[in-house]
Amino acid sequence: MPVFEAHGxxxxxxxxxxxxxxxxxxxxxxxxxxATEGITELTDSHWKVxxxxxxxxxxxxxxxxxxxxxxxxxxxxxxxxxLFPSGPAKGACKLAGLPKPTGCV
Amino acid sequence: MTPLAPxxxxxxxxxxKKQDVxxxxxxxxxxxxxxxxxxxxxxxxxxxxxxxLKHSNYRVALEQYLRVAARxxxxxxxxxxxxxxxxxxxxxxxxSELLLKVYRRHFTMAGILQGRLLGDPGLTDPxxxxxxxxxxxxxxxxxxxxECPMGIDHGLLTHLGRYILSEIGIVPRAxxxxxxxxxxxxxxxxxxxxxxALQDTLEFxxxxxxxxxxxxxxxxIDQFDAEYLFLAxxxxxxxxxxxxxxxxxxxxxxGDSWTIGSAYFDAINYGLFYNDQILEHVLHKVxxxxxxxxxxxxxxxxxxxxxxxxxxxxxxxCLESKALPxxxxxEYAHQAWKSGRLKLNPQAVLEPVTYHDPCxxxxxxxxxxxxxxxxxxxxxxxxxxxxxGRENICCGGGGGAVSLDETRPYRTLVGGRAKAEQIxxxxxxxxxxxxxxxxxQLRELMxxxxxxxxxxxxxxxxxxxxxxx
Numbered sequence: 356m357p358v359f360e361a362h363g364x365x366x367x368x369x370x371x372x373x374x375x376x377x378x379x380x381x382x383x384x385x386x387x388x389x390a391t392e393g394i395t396e397l398t399d400s401h402w403k404v405x406x407x408x409x410x411x412x413x414x415x416x417x418x419x420x421x422x423x424x425x426x427x428x429x430x431x432x433x434x435x436x437x438l439f440p441s442g443p444a445k446g447a448c449k450l451a452g453l454p455k456p457t458g459c460v
Numbered sequence: 461m462t463p464l465a466p467x468x469x470x471x472x473x474x475x476x477k478k479q480d481v482x483x484x485x486x487x488x489x490x491x492x493x494x495x496x497x498x499x500x501x502x503x504x505x506x507x508x509x510x511x512x513l514k515h516s517n518y519r520v521a522l523e524q525y526l527r528v529a530a531r532x533x534x535x536x537x538x539x540x541x542x543x544x545x546x547x548x549x550x551x552x553x554x555x556s557e558l559l560l561k562v563y564r565r566h567f568t569m570a571g572i573l574q575g576r577l578l579g580d581p582g583l584t585d586p587x588x589x590x591x592x593x594x595x596x597x598x599x600x601x602x603x604x605x606x607e608c609p610m611g612i613d614h615g616l617l618t619h620l621g622r623y624i625l626s627e628i629g630i631v632p633r634a635x636x637x638x639x640x641x642x643x644x645x646x647x648x649x650x651x652x653x654x655x656x657a658l659q660d661t662l663e664f665x666x667x668x669x670x671x672x673x674x675x676x677x678x679x680x681i682d683q684f685d686a687e688y689l690f691l692a693x694x695x696x697x698x699x700x701x702x703x704x705x706x707x708x709x710x711x712x713x714x715g716d717s718w719t720i721g722s723a724y725f726d727a728i729n730y731g732l733f734y735n736d737q738i739l740e741h742v743l744h745k746v747x748x749x750x751x752x753x754x755x756x757x758x759x760x761x762x763x764x765x766x767x768x769x770x771x772x773x774x775x776x777x778c779l780e781s782k783a784l785p786x787x788x789x790x791e792y793a794h795q796a797w798k799s800g801r802l803k804l805n806p807q808a809v810l811e812p813v814t815y816h817d818p819c820x821x822x823x824x825x826x827x828x829x830x831x832x833x834x835x836x837x838x839x840x841x842x843x844x845x846x847x848x849g850r851e852n853i854c855c856g857g858g859g860g861a862v863s864l865d866e867t868r869p870y871r872t873l874v875g876g877r878a879k880a881e882q883i884x885x886x887x888x889x890x891x892x893x894x895x896x897x898x899x900x901q902l903r904e905l906m907x908x909x910x911x912x913x914x915x916x917x918x919x920x921x922x923x924x925x926x927x928x929x
Contacts, residue, residue, distance in 0.1 A: 357478075370477075370492050370633070371865060415657040416647075422701035423664050444698065445865075457638040458650030458728060459695040459763075459863055459896045 361387035373448075373455040380409065380452030392439060392446040401438055401450075403428050408443075408451040418448050418456065461543055461878055472873040476866045486585065487630065489593045491864045494636055496629025502583040506566055508627035513567065516736065518620055522563050525617070528610040529553065529560060535604035535614065540853050540878040541597055552604035552614040555594050558587070559621045592630050595621040596867075599875055600733070600859030601819040606851060618859070622734040634863045635730045639738055642726060648745070649694040649726035658725060661697050665705050669712075675928060677712035679704075682753065683719035688787070689750045690718050691727035691770075692761035693896035700896065703762050706919025707789060713803070713926050714796045718759065721749040727766035728896075732773075732820075733860035739769060740777045746770065747778050758786045762917045764818030764895035765858075771826070788821065790894055790918060794830035797837060808838040808925030814845050814888035814913075816879070816902065817852035818895035825850050831894065831918055838925030843886045853878050855893070857901025872908035876901060880909035894918040 356375065359368045364387060367375040372391055374380060385405050389397055397405075407428050411419040418424075421443050425432055432443075439446035444456050464472065475482065475490050482488050486498045497504075513519050535552040536542050542550040549555065564571040565582050575582055595618050602615035625631065638650040647654050662679040669677045680686070696704055711718050724745050731739025750758055758774065760767045767788040775783040796802035815835060821827040828849040835842050847853065856876025861867060872880075879902070883891055891913050893899050902915040 415660060416654045417652060417657045418698060419657075420661050420664065420698055420701055422668070423661070426664075426668075454652075456698070457634065457641060457652060458726075459693055459900060460651055460698055 359388075359391070361390070369455060371455050374452045377412070377452050377454055384452055385450040388450050392441060392449060394439070394446075394450075397450075398438075400430070400434075404430065404435065404438060404443070404447050405451045408447055408453060412451065412453050418444065418453055461881060463546075464544060464873065464877075468873045471869040473870065487589060487592055489589075489596065490867050490870055491596055492633040492866055493592075493630060494633050501585055501588050501628055504628045505588055505624060506562075506583060508624050509562065509567070512620070512624060512627070519567075521613075521616060522560070522567075525556070525610075525612050526560055526564055526568070529557070529612060530610055531557060532609065534607050534609060538603045538607045540601075540603070540856065541599070541875055544874045544877040549590075549594060550597060552598070553608075553612070555598060556612065556614045556617040558591050558594065559617050562587070588625070588630075591621050592625055595625065596632065596859075596861070596864075597870075598859065599819075599854045599856060599861055601854035602823050603819070603851070603854065605823075619732075619734070623736060626735045631734055632860065632864050634865070635733060635860050638728075638863065639730050642728070642730075642745075643738070643741055648724060650728045650730070651694045651698060651726075653694050653697055653726075655722055658697055658720075662720070665701060665708060668701070669705055669708055673709070673928070675709065675712050677708040679708055680717075680719045682722045683717065685754045686717040686719040687755070688716065688718040688757050688759040688792075689746075689753055689755035690720050690759045690761065691725060691746065691766070693728045693763040693766055694726035695728070695896050696761060700762070700899070700917060700920075702920035702923060703917035704919075706917070706921075706923030707761065709923050709926050710789075710793055710796070710802065710919065713928060714801045716796075719753055719755065721753055723752060724749040727760045727763050727770070729766055729769040730860055730863075732765050732769045739773055743769065743774055743777045744779065746774070747780070747784075750784055751780070756784065758784050759789060759792060760786065761789050762894040762896065762919065764820035764897060767827075768820035768824075788827055790821075790827050790831050790834070793919070793922060794834055797834055803927040803929065804834075804838040804922070804925040805927050806838060807840065809890070809921050810839075810841060811889045812841040812843050812887060813839045813890045813892060813921070814843045814883065814886040815848070816845065816855065816883070816891055816893040816898060817848055818893065818898050819852065819854050819858055821895070822850055822852050831892070834918065834922065835892065838921065843888050845882055845886055853882055855879050855898045855901040856905065857897050862897045862901045868904060871901060872905050876905040876908075880905045880911055883913055884909070884911045888913055890914050890916060890921070892916055892918050892921065
């Protein structure tokens with residue numbers, strides 16, 4: 356199992372760098388993983404998306420529809436790509452501690 | 461096509477995996493593979509091959525291909541992978557020969573005798589590594605079959621090669637994980653969407669349709685005795701809101717009865733990419749849901765491989781004596797428009813629009829004209845791609861490739877290179893690609909090659925054009 360190390364902490368991750376145990380997530384995890392997505396600092400805008408994804412995931416067990424993310428957070432899709440360069444389904448989900456999406460996502 | 465620059469070649473062919481993983485799995489391939497037994501792979505490959513030959517009719521095709529294969533390389537002109545790399549081993553008939561050679565050596569009398577006389581050791585582990593690499597470089601688009609003077613379906617041989625490899629544990633991890641969730645997981649679908657999440661999404665889309673158009677469309681779940689059981693590629697419920705909204709609006713306009721099944725709602729069938737037994741199991745799930753809901757037809761959403769799977773294989777694998785008809789959503793929309801039940805605004809989309817044919821819809825000539833008739837009915841600036849229709853060029857993400865994120869540089873720089881140039885040449889600002897696989901791949905292509913073109917589904921635009929009575 357690959358291990359990701361940041362700020363003296365070790366996380367078990369999959370081959371794509373997603374957290375293996377989504378249950379251990381907290382805000383520190385998002386901060387530790389941010390650099391892997393080319394994000395230098397997590398702003399309020401980042402947190403808004405991350406917390407929305409996280410809460411939806413805890414309620415429904417999956418990431419929300421991307422259009423819904425945009426609607427609920429008030430960001431346009433291109434703005435989300437500016438925040439998370441690899442996109443809502445990959446980068447944003449990774450920082451929010453969701454499992455890597457499977458299938459044709 | 462512009463040749464690959466040395467830096468592009470380097471990026472496309474780099475194996476992202478760690479070296480120790482490659483050595484442990486003894487597989488220098490670009491895609492991730494789950495750990496499997498690597499001992500005696502040649503023996504196990506041959507046993508799997510023998511079992512497949514015994515329980516299928518592949519032998520008929522192999523005997524025929526073995527007899528007629530001329531290795532003339534006429535297929536080179538039609539393979540977008542070879543045209544990008546220029547590597548001999550990317551010539552379709554060269555790739556097919558890897559498997560035909562195994563069949564000749566181990567499963568024909570002449571090959572067995574000759575092998576013994578000449579002391580040919582037969583299949584080796586490096587042969588298997590080569591097949592594992594090359595059969596996933598091919599996107600199984602089957603464009604080469606158009607040019608083959610002997611009528612060889614190289615896509616079929618790629619499929620068979622992958623099938624045998626999967627039986628000894630060599631299969632891209634992304635595909636295997638999705639299929640496991642679909643066949644044995646709690647959600648029962650490839651993207652692990654739980655039913656409450658689907659319900660929440662459909663309620664959201666119903667509200668969106670009301671807010672944007674003032675229409676009271678609905679997405680019926682578990683409506684018994686409906687005309688159509690609708691199955692979308694389940695990823696659309698995460699990624700493609702506009703496509704699903706367009707389909708909801710379409711049914712609102714036609715008034716036909718349709719339903720989404722709560723027990724099974726995923727059209728995706730990765731069995732087509734690598735394993736016939738999975739292909740069959742997934743189709744049984746479709747059939748079980750259609751039977752439970754007493755639906756009269758099976759309707760597949762915007763997805764090429766899922767549509768072809770259902771259309772071509774449902775009649776062969778269904779358990780009931782009479783197979784339900786399989787319809788693709790484009791056929792349905794086309795029929796509705798032709799019969800006058802669907803009214804479209806001829807000036808709805810004024811930007812230049814082009815259409816990408818998904819290989820699995822167009823190669824057989826099944827769905828070529830219908831989408832064009834529809835697009836011309838709401839878009840006066842339609843631009844055709846060249847070539848197109850049956851001769852279309854693959855997006856580069858076919859055969860399951862698009863689900864393998866780790867192969868993205870290869871897919872965009874090699875597999876999709878021809879497509880990117882083709883789209884750029886049309887000058888279109890919007891490209892319609894009615895397939896979940898193609899959409900994802902083409903968006904990545906447009907980004908990589910900096911083409912200013914938006915990739916959408918057909919129903920994303922149809923949605924803007926529908927005139928409600």
